[in-house]
Each structure stands twice: as structure tokens, then as C-alpha cells.
Amino acid sequence: MGNRLSTHAVPPADRPVWTPEIAPALPRSLCTDCGISRTASAGDCGTACQFIKPDYTALETRVHGRARDLAKPDELFFGPFRQLLKASLKAPIAGAQWTGITTRIAEKLLESGAVEAVLTMAPDAQDKWKPVPVIVTRAEGMAQVRGMRMGYAPLLALLEPARAAGYRRVAIIGIPCQVHALRALEAKLGFERLYVIGTPCSDNTTTENFHEFLALLSDQPETITYLEFRADYHVELRFDDGRTKAVPFLMLPLSDLRPDFFPLTCRTCVDYTNSLADITVGYMGGTGEQWLIVRNARGSELVALLGDELKSGPPEDNGKPDGSKRAGAVKGFLANTERAAGGLPLRRMPKWVRPLVGWLMPRVGPRGLEFARTRVEMKAVESIIHLRREKPRRMKTMLPDHVWKLVERYGLTPRDGERG
Numbered sequence: 001m002g003n004r005l006s007t008h009a010v011p012p013a014d015r016p017v018w019t020p021e022i023a024p025a026l027p028r029s030l031c032t033d034c035g036i037s038r039t040a041s042a043g044d045c046g047t048a049c050q051f052i053k054p055d056y057t058a059l060e061t062r063v064h065g066r067a068r069d070l071a072k073p074d075e076l077f078f079g080p081f082r083q084l085l086k087a088s089l090k091a092p093i094a095g096a097q098w099t100g101i102t103t104r105i106a107e108k109l110l111e112s113g114a115v116e117a118v119l120t121m122a123p124d125a126q127d128k129w130k131p132v133p134v135i136v137t138r139a140e141g142m143a144q145v146r147g148m149r150m151g152y153a154p155l156l157a158l159l160e161p162a163r164a165a166g167y168r169r170v171a172i173i174g175i176p177c178q179v180h181a182l183r184a185l186e187a188k189l190g191f192e193r194l195y196v197i198g199t200p201c202s203d204n205t206t207t208e209n210f211h212e213f214l215a216l217l218s219d220q221p222e223t224i225t226y227l228e229f230r231a232d233y234h235v236e237l238r239f240d241d242g243r244t245k246a247v248p249f250l251m252l253p254l255s256d257l258r259p260d261f262f263p264l265t266c267r268t269c270v271d272y273t274n275s276l277a278d279i280t281v282g283y284m285g286g287t288g289e290q291w292l293i294v295r296n297a298r299g300s301e302l303v304a305l306l307g308d309e310l311k312s313g314p315p316e317d318n319g320k321p322d323g324s325k326r327a328g329a330v331k332g333f334l335a336n337t338e339r340a341a342g343g344l345p346l347r348r349m350p351k352w353v354r355p356l357v358g359w360l361m362p363r364v365g366p367r368g369l370e371f372a373r374t375r376v377e378m379k380a381v382e383s384i385i386h387l388r389r390e391k392p393r394r395m396k397t398m399l400p401d402h403v404w405k406l407v408e409r410y411g412l413t414p415r416d417g418e419r420g
């Protein structure tokens with residue numbers, strides 16, 4: 001008997017989680033191996049890839065019935081939505097990344113028969129931080145996939161085995177670069193029903209690189225069982241003996257990482273909040289709770305499935321209409337990103353000041369939706385600066401107009417030939 005994730009060519013009747021065999025990836029330049037290159041239609045990368053020529057306006061219109069409305073507060077930052085919520089499960093699921101809203105939605109979809117399969121990521125049997133694409137066919141299987149793995153893995157390579165197994169009603173849990181390719185190809189897939197539960201994603205890297213980061217955080221990195229960047233400017237670590245530790249962002253050993261620790265893909269992707277998902281389940285705007293971006297009717301249907309298991313309300317927001325609450329942080333980030341991209345050392349505050357500022361930030365810094373806006377603007381700044389330096393010819397096709405709009409107020413404007 002192999003481990004519970006041993007691969008099978010067909011769904012195993014005796015297990016709720018199926019790990020189909022997946023073909024090798026084809027070489028691609030800017031690529032997070034979403035899985036399309038491993039399918040029989042590998043040529044679809046050209047039209048589906050977020051890193052080639054994304055068309056968010058067309059895809060948002062197809063998926064949500066309209067593109068983001070830049071005149072509507074916050075759609076510039078978060079993409080089209082019906083509702084923004086701060087939320088948590090009244091009974092949090094043990095082992096989930098936050099309270100387990102993602103897991104519970106998927107369980108409900110399977111329990112109710114709304115879907116026959118959920119395509120998502122399980123932890124690798126040898127390396128708990130490594131994502132492995134799996135198909136969950138019964139609600140009890142979701143317990144094996146809760147929690148976050150660091151890295152990316154070929155989620156969309158599961159589309160072929162899922163279709164071959166005859167699944168017509170399917171849910172997918174994915175990060176933005178996976179969801180972009182999925183939506184671009186959705187019409188061709190021919191599913192009767194497709195639910196897309198997205199999470200935000202930023203600062204991702206390969207699982208191999210992530211282990212280097214863990215080794216800087218502890219002299220026994222193998223004992224770390226949980227890591228999360230929280231909205232209170234701390235990274236939370238949990239250890240296998242039950243200890244927990246909160247490290248202020250400013251005290252993180254980020255400057256000890258190699259310059260290419262984060263791949264160019266993850267430094268330049270443009271859809272932090274997963275704007276093409278039916279619902280985005282994150283934490284950035286949640287002030288210590290989860291944050292839901294309900295984008296369309298299907299997203300509302302997913303929230304309704306949770307019924308009174310969910311506690312929810314309006315997100316907090318300490319932003320000011322003129323953006324002044326976040327401007328200092330974003331400008332500082334911009335200056336440092338430009339220095340780093342130019343190979344110059346980061347401007348850092350003296351070591352003795354850092355604990356003080358680390359203490360102050362959660363108290364005086366951007367909070368709730370303003371924290372999320374700050375992070376989205378920083379991500380836009382980062383994408384432009386790194387593409388400009390490393391792949392300037394991609395700027396014209398890779399950067400949607402709204403990304404330029406996000407950074408306009410910081411004096412970052414397109415140069416000749418950079419805008420499509």
C-alpha cells in the first residue's frame with residue numbers, strides 16, 4: 001500500500017483524494033507551470049498565459065458580466081465585486097490556513113452534490129510545504145488539503161483527467177496565474193458547471209527556494225508547521241511542539257535572500273487579488289480575520305452555502321479619500337524597489353529602530369481595506385520596475401491599463417513603447 005497520495009490513472013474507488021499522473025512540463029520562459037504545457041493542448045499557453053498577453057477587460061466581462069468599474073470605489077484595486085466582507089467560520093477548521101472558509105465551501109459543494117470533483121493542492125508526502133495537484137471527490141477528502149503550501153504546481157494539468165473521468169460539475173481552488181489560464185480556456189473545457197474559488201497570491205517562489213527562507217527563520221526549520229504573513233505586519237510561525245512566534249515584517253531576514261529568490265513571474269504578476277475567481281478568499285482586508293471578495297452570482301451562491309456557519313460584516317478601513325494614509329509606505333517601497341532592481345543596497349532603518357517601528361506599524365499604519373490597497377499598489381510598483389529592468393519588451397502586452405492607473409499618483413508613468 002503506497003502513501004495516501006500515490007498516483008492513479010483512474011479515480012481510486014476507496015479514497016476521496018485522487019492524485020492523477022501528470023506529464024512533464026514543457027520549457028517556457030516566464031512560466032509558473034500552471035499545468036497547461038503538460039496537457040495535449042500545450043499550444044494553448046500562447047492564448048491562456050497571464051505572462052504573455054492577458055486581456056483582463058475581456059475576461060472580466062465574460063466571467064462577471066462586466067469589467068472592473070474604475071469609477072466605483074475600490075474596483076481599481078480589487079477587481080469587479082458585489083461585496084467585500086470581513087469573515088470567519090464560527091467553528092474554525094483545525095489545520096486550515098485561517099479559519100478554513102475555502103475548505104468548508106468545497107466540502108459543502110461536494111456534500112450537496114453541486115460538484116463531483118474539486119481540483120486543488122495537497123501537501124507532498126515527503127515535503128509538507130510542496131503542493132501536489134489532486135482531485136478531491138468526497139467532502140471528507142478536503143481535510144487532507146487544508147492549509148497553505150508555498151510554491152506553485154501544475155493545477156490545470158488536472159483538467160484532462162477530470163474530464164476523462166466524466167466529471168461535468170467541478171470546482172477549482174487556485175492562485176491568480178492558474179485562474180487566469182483557466183478562465184481563458186473555460187469555454188473550450190465544456191464543463192456543465194465550474195466554480196472558481198481563488199486566493200490572493202504574492203511573493204510566491206518555488207518550494208525549494210522557500211526552504212531557504214525557513215532556514216533563515218529557525219535553526220530547526222523542519223519543525224515549522226505553519227507560516228503566514230498577517231495583516232498586522234507580522235509573520236506568524238507555528239512549530240510542531242505547539243509553540244508560536246510572531247516576527248514583525250521589519251525584522252525578517254529578507255535582505256539575506258538571493259536577488260533571484262522570487263522568480264520574475266512572481267515579482268511581475270499583475271493580479272494580486274485573483275480578479276477572475278467567483279470568490280476570492282484572503283486575509284489582507286480582514287484585520288485579523290478572513291477577507292472575502294464576492295465577485296458574481298456564483299460567488300454569492302458559495303457564501304450562501306455556508307449559511308450561519310459564517311460570521312461576517314463590513315471590513316474595517318482607516319484609509320483617507322486622498323490616499324495619504326498609505327502614500328508614505330508605498331513611496332518608501334517604490335524607492336527601495338528601484339534601488340534593489342538597480343543592484344544598490346536597500347535603504348534600511350537602523351537595527352535598533354526596527355523593533356519600535358515594528359511595534360508602531362500595526363497601530364498607526366494602514367489597516368483593513370487600506371492595508372489591502374497598500375499591498376496592491378506595492379505589487380503594481382514592483383511589477384513595473386522589475387519588468388522594465390528585466391523584460392521591457394513584455395511591458396506593452398503584460399501590463400493592463402489599470403496597473404498604470406494604480407501607480408500614477410506616485411509619478412510612475414509609461415515610457416515610450418511601454419503601454420499597449
Ligand SMILES: Cc1cc2nc3c(=O)[nH]c(=O)nc-3n(C[C@H](O)[C@H](O)[C@H](O)COP(=O)(O)OP(=O)(O)OC[C@H]3O[C@@H](n4cnc5c(N)ncnc54)[C@H](O)[C@@H]3O)c2cc1C
Pocket residue numbers: 095096097098099100101102103104120121122131145146147148149150151152153173174175199200201202204281282283284285290
Ligand atoms: C502562495 C500563496 C500566497 C498567498 N498570499 C496571500 C496574500 O498575500 N494575501 C492574502 O490575503 N492571501 C494570500 N494567500 C491566501 C491565504 O494564505 C489563505 O490561503 C486564504 O486566505 C484561505 O484561507 P483558508 O483558511 O480559507 O484556507 P484553507 O481552508 O486552509 O484552504 C486552503 C486551500 O488552498 C489550497 N492551497 C494551498 N497551498 C496552495 C498553493 N501553493 N497553490 C494553490 N493552492 C494552494 C489548499 O489546497 C486548500 O484548498 C496566499 C495563498 C497562497 C497559496
Ligand code: SF4
Pocket residue numbers: 028030031032033034035036037038044045046048049050051177181
Ligand atoms: S499558460 Fe501556464 S504552463 Fe503555459 S507558459 Fe503560462 S504559466 Fe506556463
Ligand code: SF4
Pocket residue numbers: 032151152175176177178201202203204205265266267269270
Ligand atoms: S505570485 Fe503571481 S505569478 Fe507567482 S505564483 Fe502567485 S499568482 Fe502566480
